[in-house]
Amino acid sequence: MSLMEFAEKLGVSDRIVSRWEGDGESASLRMVNQAALDTLLAKADKDTQGRFVGILALDDVPTHAIIEPDGSETTSGEYVKHPGDGKLMAHVPEGIFLSGEDDEPVWVDDFHIDTFPTTNADYARFCAATRHPAPEHWENGRCPRALYDHPVVHVTWHDAHAYAIWAGKSLPTAEQWEKAARGTAGRAFPWGDQKTAAKCNVRETGVERTTSVSRYHSGVSPYGVYDMVGNVWEWLATVTVPGRYELRGSAFTSPLFRGTPAIPNDASSTMHDDDTGFRCIATSEQMQPRGR
Numbered sequence: 339m340s341l342m343e344f345a346e347k348l349g350v351s352d353r354i355v356s357r358w359e360g361d362g363e364s365a366s367l368r369m370v371n372q373a374a375l376d377t378l379l380a381k382a383d384k385d386t387q388g389r390f391v392g393i394l395a396l397d398d399v400p401t402h403a404i405i406e407p408d409g410s411e412t413t414s415g416e417y418v419k420h421p422g423d424g425k426l427m428a429h430v431p432e433g434i435f436l437s438g439e440d441d442e443p444v445w446v447d448d449f450h451i452d453t454f455p456t457t458n459a460d461y462a463r464f465c466a467a468t469r470h471p472a473p474e475h476w477e478n479g480r481c482p483r484a485l486y487d488h489p490v491v492h493v494t495w496h497d498a499h500a501y502a503i504w505a506g507k508s509l510p511t512a513e514q515w516e517k518a519a520r521g522t523a524g525r526a527f528p529w530g531d532q533k534t535a536a537k538c539n540v541r542e543t544g545v546e547r548t549t550s551v552s553r554y555h556s557g558v559s560p561y562g563v564y565d566m567v568g569n570v571w572e573w574l575a576t577v578t579v580p581g582r583y584e585l586r587g588s589a590f591t592s593p594l595f596r597g598t599p600a601i602p603n604d605a606s607s608t609m610h611d612d613d614t615g616f617r618c619i620a621t622s623e624q625m626q627p628r629g630r
Contacts, residue, residue: 348374363532369543372536372556379555417453417562420620421627422506423460426453427620428518428562435517436524439600444513450625451510451518452617454551454564455489455572456501462486464501475612488548489570489615495583495607498573498616506628507618509575512584512602514619519567519587519599521560526598528559528566533594538568540594548590548613567597570615571605578604589613 345352350371358365367375417426427450437444458481465472465479472479473492493501495509502509510518519528527533535542537557539549551565559566567588574584582604588597591613596603605614 347378363530367536369536376553376555380552418450418625420450420452420505420507420625422504422624423463425456425460425505425618427451427625428453430514430518430561433522435520435522437513437516437600441524441600444517446513446517448622449510449514450620451514451561451563452619453562455570455615455617456498457487457551458490459486461490461493461501464504468500468504470497470500474610485548487550487552489551489565491548491570491612491615492610493573493615494610495573495605497610501616502618505618506624507620508624509573509616510619512574512576512586515566515572515574515586516599518561518563518619519559525560526600527557528563528599529557535594538565538588538594538597539590540568540588540597541590541592542594543568543590545590566599567594570613571603573614573616578602581607583607585614 339347341355342352345355348355348371354371358367417428419425420427429450430446430448432446432448434443434445436442458476461473462481464470472481473490475492476482498509520526521528525531527537529537538554539545548569551569554564554568557567558564565587569590570587571585571589571592572587574586576584578584585603585605586599588594
């Protein structure tokens with residue numbers, strides 16, 4: 339599109355778009371304009387989405403298209419469907435990354451991580467297959483259809499661990515989760531160092547509830563992973579003290595600064611709340627079809 343066509347598509351003046359281009363990474367967008375851009379990106383074709391993520395990636399790590407494969411397709415860039423639960427996973431290669439608030443170099447072996455948090459629809463399949471108790475907020479044990487693509491909540495660490503075992507996966511360690519969120523070069527947030535609440539579902543965004551796990555395209559991590567900041571806190575495999583496990587990522591109930599991937603949090607393994615969920619990882623062995 340020309341500048342004027344793009345501005346018309348967004349419903350803003352061409353002067354505003356020119357100013358954004360001139361300001362570059364320091365551009366400050368109104369939340370309604372950021373939402374319009376996110377919507378346009380979601381409707382764009384695969385090539386456009388792939389180029390967009392490639393432009394955003396500042397680290398020397400792989401970048402990928404940011405959409406799920408169609409029908410018979412099984413991969414999209416570095417995305418692969420897991421043979422257990424069928425969820426789309428992103429590959430994180432082995433190597434050193436800068437970890438923690440002091441950016442200490444840490445080695446992590448390669449693994450795959452769920453592109454999106456575990457959704458209500460994912461968890462419903464698990465409950466149906468195992469007769470595991472449904473989350474308490476599902477009416478009559480059934481998730482409302484409108485929340486199918488929202489992250490599952492009101493799950494304890496034990497619930498999350500049970501799902502991971504059923505799927506043939508694991509919960510991520512703190513190091514695995516942080517690398518998937520930050521990349522290798524110590525960026526503060528998945529998208530870079532800018533404190534931009536409009537790129538995720540946190541308190542400042544004003545949504546005040548969970549959202550679809552694929553909503554925030556501009557907040558994707560260097561490896562193409564969504565919702566690593568905001569929406570829901572995520573249970574990890576890392577123990578802090580007996581009976582307590584790490585959580586990372588912040589939620590719609592928390593301010594942006596709590597979502598900084600390098601900052602740990604923890605909770606009792608029996609805790610469950612409306613802002614806490616999880617996602618899984620898989621080692622190379624766990625990526626193989628069962629029975630091999």
